[in-house]
Amino acid sequence: MWTAPTSWAIVSSTWTTRVNFRVLRQRPALGAALRDAGLETVTADAYLSGPNAGRPAVCLSNEITRFTDDLLSFDSVVPVACASHESPIVAIDFYKRIQEVSERYHHVFLWSGMRHKATGGATFHEISWPYPSFQPAPQTPPWSDRGSWSS
Numbered sequence: 701m702w703t704a705p706t707s708w709a710i711v712s713s714t715w716t717t718r719v720n721f722r723v724l725r726q727r728p729a730l731g732a733a734l735r736d737a738g739l740e741t742v743t744a745d746a747y748l749s750g751p752n753a754g755r756p757a758v759c760l761s762n763e764i765t766r767f768t769d770d771l772l773s774f775d776s777v778v779p780v781a782c783a784s785h786e787s788p789i790v791a792i793d794f795y796k797r798i799q800e801v802s803e804r805y806h807h808v809f810l811w812s813g814m815r816h817k818a819t820g821g822a823t824f825h826e827i828s829w830p831y832p833s834f835q836p837a838p839q840t841p842p843w844s845d846r847g848s849w850s851s
Contacts, residue, residue: 744771763794764801772804783809785827 734741739758744767747753754774761768761782771777782805788795795814802808803820810818812826 744768747771759805761805763791764797779805781805781807781809782822783827787811788814 731741742750742752744759744765747757748767748770754776756776757774758778758780759771760780763782763784763786772779782801784791784794786794788811794801795817798808798810798814798817799820801820802818802822802824805822807825808814808818808822809825809827812828815824815826818824
């Protein structure tokens with residue numbers, strides 16, 4: 701039987717809604733760790749529109765969403781972490797507000813180039829794409845030996 705948790709982990713993301721909730725399937729280790737800590741995972745829209753709005757919660761946010769201001773207006777919602785795995789070229793609006801983000805959240809997970817801009821007090825955690833090496837594989841022929849695209 702399901703019992704109400706004492707706290708909620710709100711996942712606020714542009715790609716999670718009540719209809720499209722894939723967080724626990726895509727990140728089972730995160731879901732399991734949150735459950736082990738006694739936290740029930742819920743999307744931002746479900747938290748805000750449900751009977752638990754205003755109850756103690758932590759906010760884990762993927763960038764900034766249309767729910768961010770409403771979520772963080774509750775004193776009972778702790779803005780634990782905000783992350784972006786998008787390039788600043790793609791998530792322009794988010795990175796324009798990176799100073800504000802680093803003031804509102806306790807931790808930010810961003811590319812190394814944002815360290816000098818995220819100076820609002822959040823603990824900075826550098827993310828990187830998991831490439832073991834940027835060197836071409838040894839068997840790759842040089843560009844001059846690859847032929848022409850027009851042939």
